[in-house]
Amino acid sequence: MAIKPIQYEYKPENFRLSEPNKYRPEDLKREEMILSLGPQHPSTHGVLRIEVxxxxxxxxxxxxxxxxxxxxxxxxAESMPYNQVIPYVDRMDYLASMNNEHAYVMGVERMLGIDKDIPKRVEYIRVLVAELNRLASHFVAIGTYAMDIGAYTPFLWMMRDREHIQRLLEWTCGARMLYNYIWVGGLFYDLPVGFEERCGDFIRYLKPKLLELQRLVIENKIFIQRTANVGVLPLPLAINYGCSGPVLRGSGLRLDLRRVDGYSVYPELAFEIPIGTGAMGALGDCWDRNYVRAMECYESVKIIEQCLQRLQTDLKRTRDFDPQAMVPKKIRPKAMDFYIRAENPKGELGYYFRADGRSDIPFRCKARSCCFHNLSVLPEISHGAMIADLVAIIGSLDLVMGEVDR
Incomplete structure (x- = not known):
């Protein structure tokens, strides 16, 4: 059956340049107004405007x-070799650069067929630094969210504890936020001598601080009143919009790519996947999303402890260990289309590659942003909310615009 082409009738009024705003004043009802809200969340710093x-x-x-x-x-990424793309990977979600690198590097290694040859010590170091960065990202998310809705002290406490992680990672690779540490086939350098001991001291310091965080913020009566039953995201809606990470798990689905895909050495580690339960209000509200992030901090601590234990016993540093031994001199994958995904602090970060088989430069590289999908559901969960609650809804999505406007 032949499909008839759609005929378009040319009318000058149908081909006007699109206006900057979706709504025009003459389209509004009598009591309605157009307000420009934002930027409110600290991580948006001028690049997200909400037309309300x-x-x-x-x-x-x-x-x-x-x-x-x-x-x-x-x-x-489409104008330079695969290994030179890593510094640009850092600059998307700049609060979770190690996690960005981990996903990208795994994709290139699987395209080259060397993913099974990566030394165990390298894999455990990758997971260790990625989970440290996950903690740092969640600290920013929870601290700035509390500040969004009027509590300043938790922000200072979170930045204090995050600074310990920043110093550890800076000691590892020389950079505070944009690391270029995880390389295709290995690492920039082995962990500094004494890193495992100092990281263990930090974890012992952090455990009681996480309990303080839970009592000060998550279980705080005022925090619960501001976030419970606000911005409710039903699970079917979250799935339809492609939400992932704490935004999806806050709606009750126990989906974590570290478990589902079992990449790197995560199958060898014991940890739980927290989900929202609607304990303080409706399932999938702002409180559930922040509860999941807080509980994930406990699970990241468990993973870090197990990595440190393996690195100090079975996988000790040796004189002949070279973290760059598997780094290929020339990266030229076979002609193929390939997609890799990993669990970032904010959700599923994916990379799509198209290699032509002739060049060491990707013919096409596309990033699947978890923040972009999580932001797309904002209009659906904001209808009927109060203006003050809209700020709480935006903050609960934990957006970093470097990954959205990439």
Whole structure:
């Protein structure tokens, strides 16, 4: 059966340049207003504007306008060799650079067929630094979220504990946030001498601090009143929008790629997958999403302890250990299309590669941003909310715009 082409009738009024705003004043009802909200969340710093249609204090509709951060990651990646892309990977979700690198490097290694040859010590170090970075990312998420809704002290406490992690990672590779540490086939360098002992001291210091965080923020009566039954995200809606990470698990689905895909050495480690239960309100509300992040901090501590134990017993450093021994001199995968995904602190981060088999430069590289998908559900969960609650909803999604406007 032949499919008839759609005929378009040319009318000049149908081909006007699109206006910057979705809504025009003449389209509004009598009591409605257009407000420009933001940027409110500290990680948006000028690159996310929310166009809000309000009826008094109630939100009628929300239109997110992405800003002008323009990391241009994908075009950078298509103009340089695979191994030189890693510094640009860091600059997407700059709060979780180690996790960005881990996913990207695993993809290139599997394309080359060397993923099974990576030394165990390298794999455990990768997981160790990635989980440290996961803790640091969650500390920013929870601390800034508390500040968004009016509590300043938790932000200072979270930044204090995050600073310990930043110093450990800076000691490892010389950079505070943009690391370029995990390389294709290995690492930039082995852990510094004494790193395992100092990291163990930090974990022992952190455990009671996590309990303080839980009591000060998550179980705080005012925090519960501000976040329970606000921004409820039903599980089917979260799945349809491609949400992932704590946003999806806060709606009750126990989906974590560290378990589902079992990449790196995660299958050898014992940890749980926290999910939202609707304990303080409706399942999938702002409180559930923050509860999942707080509980994931405990699980990351468990993973770090197991990595340290293996690195100090079975996988001790030796004189002949070279973390760059498997680093290929020339990266030229066979012609193929390949997709890799991993569990970032904010959700599923994926990389799609197209290699032509002739060049050491990707013909096509596309990043699947978890923040972009999580942001896309904002209009759906904001209808009927109060304007003050809209700020709480935005913060609960834990957005980093470097990954959205990439």
């Amino acid at each position: 249609i309000t009826d008094g204090e109630l939100v009628v509709d929300v239109v997110p306008h992405l800003g002008y951060l323009h990391r241009c990651f994908e075009k950078h």
